[in-house]
Amino acid sequence: MEFNDGYPSYETMALHDEEHGKHVRKVIWKVFWIMLGVTLLELFVGFKAEDLHLGKTFLKIFFIGLTIVKAAYIVMSFMHLGDEVKALKWTLLGPFIVLILYLVFMVDLGEGNYAKSRRYVMDKNVTNAQHHEAGAAHEGSEAHH
């Protein structure tokens, strides 16, 4: 069906001139440097985590927090979701807010705590084969239990 109301099509609405392009490119490179900086910081902390004696909870919040920062830059800037209408933003991101809440309560606070409290009992239940494989790692971890 041909639809013609004299209004430009969505496909051509994003077109811009040289002047605006300069500004857009500047933002792209700025986002690139932020992403690179965040990745290097993550690698540095990941590299030094054992030496610095950083706690597991701290590392979890630190790494997942920075991951969400990077994800936000990709989605909002590179995928231009920041320029879309509010209704589209909520349509696409809304389901993930529910998912993140589920993951925080279920995987981390739920199963994570459950596994911690049940660890001793569970270790006994690990099958013969798995127990054998985990032998070396297990000895190391029992030292600080």
Next chain:
Amino acid sequence: MSSHAATTQVKSHWGGGGVSPLGASYGKLYMWFFLVSDAFTFSGLLTAYGFMRHKYTDFWPNPGHVFHHFPFYDGSIPLAYVGLMTFILIMSSVTMVLAVEAGHRKQNKEVAKWMLLTIIGGLMFVGSQAWEWYNFITGTAEGAVRNILVDGVWQDQLIHGANLQYNEYGLPVFGDFFFFITGFHGFHVFSGVVINFIIYLNVINGTYEKRGHYEMVEKVGLYWHFVDLVWVFVFTFFYLL
């Protein structure tokens, strides 16, 4: 008459008929909805990984001890290579978004240049992943003794590296998740390279120049950035945590 129609169409994002909803073209909307569903697939995979990881915290291999190889270097640098891979993928995301920007200015040659660089970045990433898999499958020269199932009998055997049944570095399930999730992501990257290449051919053939807009570049760009987005999460959960 036409100016009246224009004002009503701008205001209504949910307009029916020829106007697509939410102020975006149908093509872009469908790509977005596909990416949402694909993101849920990856969420499912990583959630399963998270549950197992919590369950076997004490037995989980330390990724820094597993992935410490670097090409043309015999020593061990934990996480350096995967850091480089992440850099390659972020860089190819930047070249992709620069291709989209050049498309908005209708600079055909510039779009072609950035698309080509994106494809090269994608190929470099897939190659790096193959190398990473190779090292994980081959394992160390010393290997480790593991109790594995041979012809229906559990027995101690010296093994090297990992596959879907055993893992020199720790729990086999770590290897299973690693192969499946990075494999699934790698296949996405590979598909992305193929799709980018098709669009690149269209660009150099002048298809979009004739059409008057480069929205196809924008659509494959959405997919390509999504691949980068998934890697950001895979990188965190597999290598950092």
